[in-house]
Amino acid sequence: MKYRAIKGVQDILPPDVYLWQEVESTARQVFAPFGYREIRTPVMEFTEVFTRGIGETTDIVEKEMYTFNDRAGRSMTLRPEGTAPVVRAYVENHLYSLPSPQKYYYIGPMFRYERPQKGRFRQFHQIGVETFGEEDPRMDAEVLDMLRCFFERVGVDNLRFEVNSIGCDECRPIYRRALIDFLTGQIDSLCSDCKRRYEVNPLRVLDCKVKGCGEIKKKAPGITDYLCSGCREHFDALRGYLELLKIPFRVNPEMVRGLDYYTRTTFEVTSEFLGARSAVAAGGRYDKLIEEFGGPAVPGIGFAIGVERLAALIKDRHGIREPVPTVYFAAIGDEAEKAAYKLASEMRTKGIRVELDYSGASLKSRFRKADRLKATYVFIFGEDELSRGTVRYKRLSDGEQGEINKDDVMQFFG
RNA sequence: GUGAGCGUAGCUCAAUGGUUAGAGCACUGGACUGUGGCUCCAGCGGUUGUGGGUUCGAGUCCCAUCGCUCACCCCA
Structure with missing residues (x-):
């Protein structure tokens, strides 16, 4: 790569x-x-x-x-x-x-x-x-x-x-001093990281996850008592x-x-x-x-x-909710593809998500693809529909099919 | 910066040092010529991270290197 x-x-x-x-x-x-x-x-x-x-x-x-x-x-x-x-x-x-x-x-x-x-x-x-x-x-x-x-x-x-x-600026230094005084007596028992923390930022010792330091922490003065x-x-x-x-x-x-x-x-x-x-x-x-x-x-x-x-x-x-296509447009034949191309443009302009492909693959493979894309509808548009001025639809969830007038497509989506 | 683990197909993973590196998923097509999911069949897909070494023979062992992951320090 x-x-x-x-x-x-x-x-x-x-x-x-x-x-x-x-x-x-x-x-x-x-x-x-x-x-x-x-x-x-x-x-x-x-x-x-x-x-x-x-x-x-x-x-x-x-x-x-x-x-x-x-x-x-x-x-x-x-x-x-x-x-x-x-x-x-x-x-x-x-x-x-x-x-x-x-x-x-x-x-x-x-x-x-x-x-x-x-x-x-x-x-x-x-x-x-x-x-x-x-x-x-x-x-x-x-x-x-x-x-x-x-x-x-x-x-x-x-x-x-x-x-x-x-x-605050008033009380934290006092607490810090008290903590340092306490830790100075315990320094040999601290883990190596905490020995470094003791030098750099003593308050961090409180954050340590090492068991031995935990024991020491229990006896250490708490910030709450010094506010x-x-x-x-x-x-x-x-x-x-x-x-x-x-x-x-x-x-x-x-x-x-x-x-x-x-x-x-x-x-x-x-x-x-x-x-x-x-x-x-x-x-x-x-x-x-x-x-x-x-x-x-x-x-x-x-x-x-x-x-x-x-x-x-x-x-x-x-999990994740991902938007899916409303319509997968399967047009068959040059003339139908051309008309579908135009219709898809109109539908998209109105905000309907339409997928159409230019592969010319078999209807079966287009259905497969529509299914994989989780499209709500497949629109079938071939010679017959073209001559009748209709679009055949199939709802993938339950397989319901029907034919609607091309001009009523927008209405179909209410 | 320190430590550990892991790198094999797009993904998840197999392969005692020994034939031509496999499977599932995914993808493409077919069975079904204009109807998806389920099933079956076929196809596509690899410089086994990279470079050296050991060996008759290395995905496998050794060294180096790069990358990823996890942990430490610290942080959202």
Whole structure:
């Protein structure tokens, strides 16, 4: 084979593409009543948008970005996530001068240079939302409510909603200190990865799946006990509203997010059917990020849904609905084929899906093909019908046949 | 970046180191000349990922390489 797709990217072909269309249109339908409007940002940004936004020491920035110099020597990066670009657009276009809160959603490809595996690709797609200008915990709950609604509409259940609060600039450093102090005493018992995490990002130790570390984790101080009064009240209120909205959730004090910009609320939606990495959606609050981008002190919250992972779940649950042809046109003979060609054009113009072939194959093989295409009707159109000015039809589901006047074809489809 | 597994027909897979690498599905045609699905028959389809090596003989064993998959790190 001469050419092949790049590692970790993939073609989205029919029938899968119909699933994607369904997912995307459901997202639009679900988000609209919550007041979300679409925003489209470029797939490429100046590299600083991500290094500053996501954090210099995160894995994404350190080893996963598609970064290159353009012809003028400026460093550009294919977006590895959606929040930083949307925040950049929000600040650059002064969207904060519009009435708060401003709510946006986006749908599109992201790029990360990673080893592909189940549910992980180098080009993958996210449906994300970002809300600017509201710090009330009711907004956090609302965003989760919208997620719940989306998954319900798209027909995926058995999901776990996990929430946590990782505090703010005030309380997180204090907790971090306490955790480090604790881990320092246990360092010899930690797994090798966790020894590295201890240096780089101690909170990640909480995320470790190794058994030995789990034992240590149980005794470790929890973030929940270190939240400042503001963060504690916010988190308590959020849980209250989630209960009010009857959103089933679990508090997971060990959940740590990989991006630096999160404050207070973080959450993940996971499924046990997704293999090693089970998150199908994740997000959180980022109250300092807009300032970081040179904007006003405006809080934000958002999430992203992994479309590939979601599509895999839906495919498992209920497969794919693919549109089928209404009519398979089998014309026999030069004159009839010519007339059928014309009639098919008229029908298509009216929105009826018509398949006709130019192969001149036997009627039998055309029926076979019509059957394979799952056409609703076969139209038979030969010398006899041509001279009578009619079309013979056969409904494939039950074999019912009849003959209709050529001029009544449109009526036939009512 | 690290580790493991797997590469044979379009797809799913067979083939003790030994004839001309097979089967099912799919595709094309026929039985049925203007009527699909079911059945039967036939046909089409291969550089066994690639390159070396061992051997009288390699799809099979060895080495390298490329690719895919899964897992780790990390992430949607």
